[in-house]
Amino acid sequence: MKFSELELEDKVLEALDAMRFDECTPIQEQAIPLILQGRDLIAVAQTGTGKTAAYLLPIINKLCKGDHQQEVINCIIMSPTRELAQQIDQQMEGFSYFMPVSSVAVYGGNDGTLFEQQKRGLTLGADVVIATPGRLISHINLGYVDLSHVSYFILDEADRMLDMGFSEDIMQIVKYLPKDRQTIMFSATMPSKIQQLAKTILNNPAEIKLSVSKPAEKIVQAAYVCYERQKLNIVQSLFAEEVPERVIIFVSSKIKVKEVTRALKVMKLNVGEMHSDLEQPQREFIMREFKSGRINILVATDIVARGIDIDDIRLVINFDVPHDSEDYVHRIGRTARANNDGVAITFISEKEQSNFKNIENFLEKEIYKIPVPSHLGEAPEYAPRSNGNRGRSGNFRNKSKGPRTNHSGQK
Known part of the structure; x- marks a missing residue:
């Protein structure tokens, strides 16, 4: 209409x-x-x-x-x-x-x-x-x-x-x-x-x-099954040769945002953090730096990241598995916008396997698991316990998404 x-x-x-x-x-x-x-x-x-x-x-x-x-x-x-x-x-x-x-x-x-x-x-x-x-x-x-x-x-x-x-x-x-x-x-x-x-x-x-939509087909989805202690090292190995222009790393809490940001700065990566402890002028400054490319990695929580409205994000990393399917769809939907390609990678620790299996059930597909680099040591097997059909229900804790505008009036 x-x-x-x-x-x-x-x-x-x-x-x-x-x-x-x-x-x-x-x-x-x-x-x-x-x-x-x-x-x-x-x-x-x-x-x-x-x-x-x-x-x-x-x-x-x-x-x-x-x-x-x-x-x-x-x-x-x-x-x-x-x-x-x-x-x-x-x-x-x-x-x-x-x-x-x-x-x-x-x-x-x-x-x-x-x-x-x-x-x-x-x-x-x-x-x-x-x-x-x-x-x-x-x-x-x-x-x-x-x-x-x-x-x-x-x-x-x-x-x-x-x-x-x-x-x-x-x-x-x-x-x-x-x-x-x-x-x-x-x-x-x-x-x-x-x-x-x-x-x-x-x-x-x-x-x-309205029913929950599935992720865009242009998004390449993959995951690492790993121990929690291996996650930062996987990030380092991903960016060893080249860092994509714009990367968002989603984590579960503002405390973890600070921890991950500190660790990435030690690795000499060009990173900014976005969390609710920042004052508004600080948030706006970080977003300007990220949009301009002066910062190419942004570490953020779900709630704060709703304000991110950028079309050319190349890579989304779920450092922690989202709580539910809609949050997963929202997070990875930050990439592959405006006819661009995009990649979404999720790190799955032992405790997060059942949660990720629920997401796969919702997506009705199995996400490809990339082997953890051998120099990082042995990784756990992907053997999630069944959690019923929770991943299909859509009755979850919280949802969201950053809005955007296109020519159909969609935001």
Whole structure:
């Protein structure tokens, strides 16, 4: 379906045309009409399916009609991370280019100028506030935020927000909102805690569920079955002769990010780290260095890495096996973008074998196992214990993905 077939205002279609968005993605085709109708909605969809545009376009469409009060906050969009909040705000600017719809992104950081800018947007009544839960609560507690006119409340990546411990913050924010608002929730999975949250804050919602996609065929997938202590040495052997221009190494925690980064620097590799202990200016500096090629290896966690939106990543290394299939698909989907080829390599320790077998079950294929270099010593055999069909179910802890934009309006 084309965007022009939806009941969108001419100015919204002009913005889409200027951004060269023509065809709807499946989530946009299903969600936009329901949101335009005023229905509460819960949608299960991965990042990369175009979900950001699926809720921004109908909300901007409603706001540009002039039926809402001026100089008040009309819409709140909750985001789990500052990186995603920034990306939503950037897309908001593009879609609302031809319309007098204002927005402000509200997220953490120690920049006093940034805080004052956020305060100004909140007190003057930006139409759309895109916020991380903790920072919005901080502003609310200072007494100058009026949420009594909010017509639209959107939770993006709701499962990730709950995983990060934002449940109480979300419920505290809900207390300040009118009961007759329209509430929209996007989540990559539908565990029981998301179902309970939906029952609490949504009113007779419509439901959309898209199946999890498989990795792109252009991605060459392989794995090393190894001992945990061999992982760093395998990295060193991979980069002994040449380091690809852009490499992301995913690890399981911010503590491990620091450990792996230190070890790679000792190996004289050109590496940067991305984790939640960094201040926002530090994160932005690292991303600029990575995008420019001055840093060619980035070590990161899943949550922080959502803000990475680069088309020419050549190699993804899963230093630790992801917790579930969707995280695996999301991680390796960072490569082979924009018609480029890409390689994804996973290191599988003894304790991680069952988890990786679940991923293979989900992919319905066996990933090729590269022999560990002989000079690194003997490696364990790949003999995972059965864990049922957990890898096929899709009911996992947390999902994600870094969004991107293409000519179909997909993000």
